[in-house]
Amino acid sequence: MRADQLAGDRPQPAGRRREGGRAARRAMRAAGGSDRAVWPGLPGGTFKPLSDGDLHRIHGAALSVLETTGIADSTPEVEELARVKGCSVNQHGRLTFPKALVEDILAGAAREYVVYSRDPAHADLEVGGNRVYYATSGEAVTIFDVEARGYRPSTLVDLYDCCRLVDRLENIHQFGQTVVPTDLEDVGTHDLNVAYVAVAGTQKPCEMAINSAVNIRPAIALFDMALGGEGRFRERPFLSFGGCPIVSPLRFAHDSLEVLVETSRLGLVSDIAVAPQAGATAPAYLAGALVQVVAEGLACLAVVNMVNPGCPMSFANWPFVSDLRTGAFTGGSGEEAVLMAAAAQIGRFYDLPTSVAASMTDSKMPDAQAGYEKGITAVLAGLAGANRVVESAGMLGSLMGCSFEALVIDNDMLGMAQRAIRGIEVTDETLSVEAIGSVALGAGHYLGHADTLRCMESEFLYPELADRTSPDTWVQAGSQDILERARTKAREILASHYPDHLDPKLDARIRDRFPVALPRSAMKPGATG
């Protein structure tokens, strides 16, 4: 097969259609017209950990790595495609990329994509530019048990419960797979069950990793059924498929590379993650870790654009960090905070749609450590302009576990982070010179001033769980910490919010066709099956 055939019929990359209403909505929000103090897609980019010179040096170094060292373990299919475009295989059997080719690919790559919501009450994700969204993800294999202060293996019902929690948590804009259903006996059905949960548990935009390329078309068939007809998903994709096409340092991962080729061929967003670990599978110098992850991300971008030019890919450079005392991954460090922010800034430098991993913690429970590790990493990623901040809610223990209570707490934390990211609008009205003069000469306080009443909801975000009462009131109410309040709130939502996103008849037809393992009883109290 010739390389130009490999690229298939090159369907128009999905998610690039634009609607007029969206631009108008964005303009209204930019003008302060939102009735809430935060909203999906706030503008990041005010934090720039790297100088312009730094950015150019990292770019140049990454191109050198791709041209000289290249990437090992390519598939014959990708290798052939790449040779046609001008790549070579060097004496070590590694695929190398000429600098000019990478520059051309960068020039022609998709600048944005959309992940649609299935309900107008939730925002579509317009991934690109300086717009910032927060999403779950993580694929942990355990769930935190708050009573036992320990962890138990995660199940498919846990995944569904995470999903319907996220459905209710306003500052989380996308649901991605939080936990792996370790109770699924047949791992072959894993992908389709995750796809089913995404449809059943929320109508927010979704993301899922695909273990095997052969599951993509069946998953799309499931989504088409949920949307009411063949081809509907491709019209408004509400989910992006991911994978990890790189084994660091600088090798392709066979199965995920096939997923990358398949999603590109189908014109779908490749929602990948490239996650080397500084000090272990990437250089310990943070700058070097960036060079390697950029080279690895650019190699994936090259594959996508060689298969289907202009097909969107998440430029998803996730430079992780080791604790060099043990070699173990640490997700909640200052090094991680600035490194992920720098990765986001590099994506803005290239004007590519990005995701990064942030709001991770090494703490095993939602305590003060989890709070500051999550808060600092989450806000810096957004301020640096990461389009999608994933792993951003619920994860604990260096991504080893997920917690319902942490999901609820992190929703509040992300609201705070988003309010900081929104920044300060400076207009003649907000500068308040007249108000200052009249209050100084008059009442002496602003509590009853018309401006105060006018901007009470639009300027200020009121947290749901964070406590602002006086010490006396707090003690009288039982001296609860936020974990205790989160436990109550998570239980309330899980006891009451059973979404009816799937009509029962449609659900039955989906269950007839696909190996859905989620018991009906988990989806509605008293239901059977």
Added chain:
Amino acid sequence: MRADQLAGDRPQPAGRRREGGRAARRAMRAAGGSDRAVWPGLPGGTFKPLSDGDLHRIHGAALSVLETTGIADSTPEVEELARVKGCSVNQHGRLTFPKALVEDILAGAAREYVVYSRDPAHADLEVGGNRVYYATSGEAVTIFDVEARGYRPSTLVDLYDCCRLVDRLENIHQFGQTVVPTDLEDVGTHDLNVAYVAVAGTQKPCEMAINSAVNIRPAIALFDMALGGEGRFRERPFLSFGGCPIVSPLRFAHDSLEVLVETSRLGLVSDIAVAPQAGATAPAYLAGALVQVVAEGLACLAVVNMVNPGCPMSFANWPFVSDLRTGAFTGGSGEEAVLMAAAAQIGRFYDLPTSVAASMTDSKMPDAQAGYEKGITAVLAGLAGANRVVESAGMLGSLMGCSFEALVIDNDMLGMAQRAIRGIEVTDETLSVEAIGSVALGAGHYLGHADTLRCMESEFLYPELADRTSPDTWVQAGSQDILERARTKAREILASHYPDHLDPKLDARIRDRFPVALPRSAMKPGATG
């Protein structure tokens, strides 16, 4: 008395002497020569919440407010001084400042000052430029009781215990008054007892608020004794005196204005705080709150420079935030995070030495809420280039209380924040292109690479309390949260670290001359008195 006499003999402003060693040390650190991953005075300024245009508009609006509305409740002394310089008193009896005068004052104001350490083991604070330091402060009237999950009135011993804790906490660079000794029966002795604690409990640079101008000279006399001779303090001031010369909106506070005049006349740093509260004593629009606080801060700067041109002042704009549901102060919001960062950025815009208040929380205990509220506000203030981030450790409950456990936890959190502020050094060596090539073709991992060993301590900060063990290890060790570990650590320090910063004979002479109320038994187990 004529205004030019009021300004006194204008002694050379203190703290402007520079030592050659300091510049060399800073250059070494800038070149990555530190043996620790963070250090005092890291460079901020990479986070810019306001655009250049925003900065100019806020500046212009603040000048308009000073020229038209002006400041009420001036003292005759200040009014006379100001008239000579070109100010007027308007029909409302308010002192107004011509724009050109304020611009001239800004042009001539001190750009930096130094607060010295009494021990070379601790860094001097070189306050100015883009250098960032973290300090305690807060003056709460209660201490958190971790066992009772409640608060009790704070005492002089509590203040001393906070001080000796800070003496041991590496990421806190300055001790400022955390709590008010509510057990001091004679409030007239308050200032001198706080001064005594600062000398007895630490040799780090210090800060204290002064309630009455008449206590400044006695406090300096106490410091001179501690340093071994009259005039020694003025040679190397290790403490700055503060106060709140403004009652917002736009009025002078009588006693604190007198402190401001007195410290300026003495050539000391005026380490003030201007703290209007958006929605209550400042406009609710965040931009308007900035305009007012800048106007108030510039009025103080004008007074200092009219009394003693070039005398340093902390441009200490602390725009606080109200929760408009109740009107109460809230210190741990996203609005607060971005507003304080913007205040720091404005100080950088003027090139004045700044302080801001951050790392505040509304939570009543060190839980996840405290963690993320402190983490987000603390890191953004530093990234925006605040020279001194005060209230940055130990405070809880919207500054109503202080906690020994929070001091210890916040020290770890501030280390993480400082590592993020340090950023990423990009050099030929750190870009690691050769290392990447050799590892990719060779071992396939970086754990044993020479670069990894070389930068293990200089690139990575290892937290003391934050847990990075595996979930299993954590459970086996008893599933402790960071609050439990902090409780243990705070008790260990308080049970063992009794600093001997004052020789017993010297201490006896100080106690003979000043009304020291701190019992000797609190300073050494088994001591009497």
